[in-house]
Amino acid sequence: MSKQYETVIGLEVHVELATKTKIFCGCSTAFGGAPNTHTCPVCTGMPGSLPVLNKQVLEYVIAVGLATNCEISHYSKFDRKNYFYPDNPQNYQISQLYLPICHDGGVEIETEEGKKIVGIHEIHMEEDAGKLVHDDWEDCTMVDYNRSGVPLIEIVSEPDMRSAEEVIAYLEKLRLLIQYLGASDCKLQEGSMRADVNLSIREAGAEKMGTRTEMKNLNSFKAIARAIEGERERQIDLLEEGKEVIQETRRWDDNKEYSYAMRSKEDAQDYRYFPDPDLAPIIVSDELLREIKSKEPEFPTEKMIRYKEEYGIPDYDIEILTNTKHTADLFEETVALGADPKKVSNWLMGETMRLLKENAMEPEAICFSPENLAKLIQLVDSKAINSTVAKEVFQEMFHHDIDPEQYVEEKGLKTVNDQGALRKTIEEVMARNPKSVEDYHNGKTKAIGALVGQTMKAMQGKADPALINQILQELL
Amino acid sequence: MELLELTAVQLSEKIKRGETTAVLATKAVLAQIEKTESVYHCYVTVDQEGALKKAEEVQQRIQAGELTGPLAGVPVAVKDNLCTRDLLTTCSSRILENFIPTFSAEAVENLEKAGAVIIGKTNMDEFAMGSTTETSAYGVTRNPRNTEHVPGGSSGGSAAAVAGQECFMALGSDTGGSIRQPASFCGVVGMKPTYGTISRYGLIAYGSSLDQIGPLTKDVRDCATLLEVMASYDPKDSTSVDRRGDIAKKSGYDFTSALVDDVKGMKIGIPRDYFGEGLDGKVREAVLQAADVLREKGAILEEFDLSLVDYAIPAYYTIAAAEASSNLERFDGIKYGYRTAEYDGLHNMYKKTRSEGFGPEVKRRIMLGSFVLSSGYYDAYYLKALRVKALIKKAFDEAFAKYDVILGPAAPTTAPRLGQSLADPIKMYLGDIYTVSVNLAGLPGICLPCGTDSEGLPIGLQLIGDCFSEKKLIQTAYAYERESPYGTKYHI
Numbered sequence: 001m002s003k004q005y006e007t008v009i010g011l012e013v014h015v016e017l018a019t020k021t022k023i024f025c026g027c028s029t030a031f032g033g034a035p036n037t038h039t040c041p042v043c044t045g046m047p048g049s050l051p052v053l054n055k056q057v058l059e060y061v062i063a064v065g066l067a068t069n070c071e072i073s074h075y076s077k078f079d080r081k082n083y084f085y086p087d088n089p090q091n092y093q094i095s096q097l098y099l100p101i102c103h104d105g106g107v108e109i110e111t112e113e114g115k116k117i118v119g120i121h122e123i124h125m126e127e128d129a130g131k132l133v134h135d136d137w138e139d140c141t142m143v144d145y146n147r148s149g150v151p152l153i154e155i156v157s158e159p160d161m162r163s164a165e166e167v168i169a170y171l172e173k174l175r176l177l178i179q180y181l182g183a184s185d186c187k188l189q190e191g192s193m194r195a196d197v198n199l200s201i202r203e204a205g206a207e208k209m210g211t212r213t214e215m216k217n218l219n220s221f222k223a224i225a226r227a228i229e230g231e232r233e234r235q236i237d238l239l240e241e242g243k244e245v246i247q248e249t250r251r252w253d254d255n256k257e258y259s260y261a262m263r264s265k266e267d268a269q270d271y272r273y274f275p276d277p278d279l280a281p282i283i284v285s286d287e288l289l290r291e292i293k294s295k296e297p298e299f300p301t302e303k304m305i306r307y308k309e310e311y312g313i314p315d316y317d318i319e320i321l322t323n324t325k326h327t328a329d330l331f332e333e334t335v336a337l338g339a340d341p342k343k344v345s346n347w348l349m350g351e352t353m354r355l356l357k358e359n360a361m362e363p364e365a366i367c368f369s370p371e372n373l374a375k376l377i378q379l380v381d382s383k384a385i386n387s388t389v390a391k392e393v394f395q396e397m398f399h400h401d402i403d404p405e406q407y408v409e410e411k412g413l414k415t416v417n418d419q420g421a422l423r424k425t426i427e428e429v430m431a432r433n434p435k436s437v438e439d440y441h442n443g444k445t446k447a448i449g450a451l452v453g454q455t456m457k458a459m460q461g462k463a464d465p466a467l468i469n470q471i472l473q474e475l476l
Numbered sequence: 477m478e479l480l481e482l483t484a485v486q487l488s489e490k491i492k493r494g495e496t497t498a499v500l501a502t503k504a505v506l507a508q509i510e511k512t513e514s515v516y517h518c519y520v521t522v523d524q525e526g527a528l529k530k531a532e533e534v535q536q537r538i539q540a541g542e543l544t545g546p547l548a549g550v551p552v553a554v555k556d557n558l559c560t561r562d563l564l565t566t567c568s569s570r571i572l573e574n575f576i577p578t579f580s581a582e583a584v585e586n587l588e589k590a591g592a593v594i595i596g597k598t599n600m601d602e603f604a605m606g607s608t609t610e611t612s613a614y615g616v617t618r619n620p621r622n623t624e625h626v627p628g629g630s631s632g633g634s635a636a637a638v639a640g641q642e643c644f645m646a647l648g649s650d651t652g653g654s655i656r657q658p659a660s661f662c663g664v665v666g667m668k669p670t671y672g673t674i675s676r677y678g679l680i681a682y683g684s685s686l687d688q689i690g691p692l693t694k695d696v697r698d699c700a701t702l703l704e705v706m707a708s709y710d711p712k713d714s715t716s717v718d719r720r721g722d723i724a725k726k727s728g729y730d731f732t733s734a735l736v737d738d739v740k741g742m743k744i745g746i747p748r749d750y751f752g753e754g755l756d757g758k759v760r761e762a763v764l765q766a767a768d769v770l771r772e773k774g775a776i777l778e779e780f781d782l783s784l785v786d787y788a789i790p791a792y793y794t795i796a797a798a799e800a801s802s803n804l805e806r807f808d809g810i811k812y813g814y815r816t817a818e819y820d821g822l823h824n825m826y827k828k829t830r831s832e833g834f835g836p837e838v839k840r841r842i843m844l845g846s847f848v849l850s851s852g853y854y855d856a857y858y859l860k861a862l863r864v865k866a867l868i869k870k871a872f873d874e875a876f877a878k879y880d881v882i883l884g885p886a887a888p889t890t891a892p893r894l895g896q897s898l899a900d901p902i903k904m905y906l907g908d909i910y911t912v913s914v915n916l917a918g919l920p921g922i923c924l925p926c927g928t929d930s931e932g933l934p935i936g937l938q939l940i941g942d943c944f945s946e947k948k949l950i951q952t953a954y955a956y957e958r959e960s961p962y963g964t965k966y967h968i
């Protein structure tokens with residue numbers, strides 16, 4: 001490769017909003033219902049039915065717009081995107097083309113290269129489509145409209161990113177902000193956050209943009225990074241061979257690490273967009289803006305400053321804890337119940353992260369309650385259980401959110417603090433292990449460890465090792 | 477006096493007084509249908525069984541004192557583009573030949589709550605596209621005043637059913653004149669209310685930004701009463717206007733309060749543009765005579781120039797067709813309605829289903845609408861039409877700064893003979909010249925009989941009001957009707 005190339009990337013990010021009901025009707029957005037059970041005349045495109053905008057959708061998209069420094073349109077409209085496909089019951093999708101609700105914003109990202117702003121061209125609202133299910137046995141295709149009308153927002157960035165790292169940083173930033181707002185859970189694997197990558201290359205220093213392609217079907221950050229690398233190389237190869245990049249939509253196959261052309265600009269459909277006459281224009285009042293602004297949560301950067309001042313925990317802890325809203329909430333709520341901040345942080349950073357990794361889970365999947373974590377810390381603090389037992393209890397809590405007090409009681413895991421009983425057990429252990437006692441007296445002080453271990457075993461782990469040590473010292 | 481000659485309000489009063497019953501009235505209508513329907517063909521579906529059952533139920537509730545409204549027990553006909561639960565709703569199209577809705581239109585719900593008895597679903601131009609009821613996939617409707625002539629359209633079945641006494645009142649829909657023009661041709665009263673007054677929920681859309689449901693009745697009192705019963709604010713329709721508050725501006729829903737015989741000082745504008753070339757001489761004469769009647773009763777009449785009238789037709793057909801091309805996309809053979817018998821793959825199924833399911837006028841408008849929305853033409857056609865629409869609204873705003881009511885004809889001619897119109901669609905479109913601007917501007921308009929031509933075919937007088945001024949229209953129409961020999965046919 002003789003020339004230096006610059007990669008230019010813009011993203012179209014679809015985010016499924018966390019509303020309980022669909023964007024234009026009262027049907028549930030819940031996952032996993034039997035086919036066509038979360039449907040009504042509106043979301044199945046029955047003749048005569050009419051859409052009505054779900055106000056929560058508007059509030060969420062405005063909140064996302066404000067969090068990403070967008071201007072909010074005081075007057076915006078819905079448009080119809082016309083195309084025939086059976087998953088789309090009206091054969092048009094209600095979206096926003098001409099007057100989107102949010103525009104001209106941007107977020108700051110940080111990579112090893114430093115900080116930069118990624119511009120946001122617009123954010124608009126639209127409805128999701130249904131799902132086609134092919135039945136090979138019957139050789140027919142069936143359609144499930146449960147997803148039809150689930151609210152989506154599309155966040156369209158400016159072509160401001162130059163590398164996969166920047167793209168990932170931008171996506172992580174968006175995800176963090178949106179999760180903090182509670183507007184979506186943003187799970188890439190489950191499709192509640194999807195990103196299409198628009199990528200072109202140009203010779204370093206060139207002003208003119210190269211021809212771009214759009215990459216679809218990217219289900220994880222890793223797939224996005226691989227697809228960017230793959231597409232960059234594919235385009236450079238084309239240019240180096242003296243060929244042209246064709247403007248087209250491509251589908252990424254992450255298993256084969258290769259993309260396939262889906263359709264080129266030439267056979268692009270004419271969607272015949274026009275304003276949807278069934279929906280009145282959306283008028284956003286200053287009052288509504290103020291109301292949404294006042295409900296804005298504390299964002300990660302603000303939280304980080306406060307954690308340092310309020311809890312005095314290390315920067316490293318703060319960064320990890322605030323990395324998802326769920327862990328930050330869990331931390332704050334547990335501390336609010338009286339637990340020591342550092343101890344809470346230790347449980348979340350240590351055992352929790354270890355178990356998440358071990359079980360390949362996302363932090364959002366943490367199921368134990370702050371009440372139970374506070375109880376566990378209290379059990380350790382009061383020496384009711386020792387740290388080994390605590391870890392065992394925590395594992396149960398992590399998987400089943402058990403009440404640690406009840407669990408310890410039921411399983412009889414409480415440390416025996418009855419000194420008489422303990423002393424008796426230690427005497428028995430010493431009697432059974434004269435060799436160790438002798439070793440100790442002969443100056444091998446480490447032999448005491450074996451005796452502590454034997455005692456713990458005899459006590460079935462329900463003893464305080466420090467106390468055993470103390471009593472042993474006396475008896476020896 | 478024959479039961480069938482009563483107005484809807486008179487019939488309901490008689491039922492409540494115990495002089496007749498909802499069942500007898502329903503039976504009388506069904507007997508009339510039996511007698512004349514083979515000639516008129518007003519209905520796509522007559523729900524004999526359902527109507528009798530409903531009539532009995534309603535009669536019991538009237539006797540129990542539960543139903544006291546002014547339309548309780550009255551048999552009503554419903555245009556076939558209004559959804560009726562469990563009752564075939566075809567839009568007079570083959571593509572919906574088997575469509576049975578799971579819900580009723582809001583206007584129909586309101587009517588049923590008031591105790592009206594649905595007799596059946598009336599014939600119409602396919603998907604309300606046409607001015608003669610000849611584009612129906614289920615055969616033409618004939619004008620009861622002269623069965624060699626069309627009843628007008630698209631609500632031709634509803635207008636003919638009222639004129640032919642096959643019901644006591646009917647619901648229609650009006651996108652570019654589809655209530656007022658057939659009312660004019662059949663000699664009945666028809667009204668298109670202000671856009672947003674009657675919920676469109678359950679009205680199968682043609683041109684969503686123009687469509688309004690409205691009454692077709694025997695007289696102005698029935699018209700005001702039926703409007704009052706149907707109109708409501710409906711949160712299920714984003715374009716529904718809540719007229720309850722701010723009475724001064726939106727004037728409420730108590731339309732019958734305007735049934736007052738007084739037009740003293742009412743300022744009526746007569747647009748010169750509505751009396752120009754193309755207007756039949758007899759129609760002009762009858763409409764101007766009606767104006768004289770109102771002048772004699774104390775109204776102040778003045779001629780003025782409305783302007784932009786020539787642009788209304790192209791703007792209307794551009795916007796209506798554009799919306800229709802999208803609204804009718806859902807009829808694809810996948811979810812309901814007609815599906816072609818044999819096909820090879822999805823695309824072929826779509827193509828064959830829609831080619832076989834839609835008639836030529838519907839296809840013409842889908843193609844026109846798809847064209848004006850297509851990339852490269854959108855600005856030149858669709859956006860320009862929207863700008864014309866805004867200018868027309870402005871011209872009306874200026875007129876209503878001076879006048880309470882605008883008076884003119886509803887159609888340039890009386891009802892044409894059957895089979896004369898479809899051969900020349902442009903000429904047929906031009907017949908909508910006096911009605912379409914009202915839809916483009918979202919205004920209310922009423923049409924009532926004001927004369928007949930040499931063949932005895934009815935002539936209609938159109939009164940147009942500013943948004944939310946239905947009461948002024950009702951008052952003016954009512955005052956005229958009191959003096960008119962043409963409107964008294966059904967009065968005792």
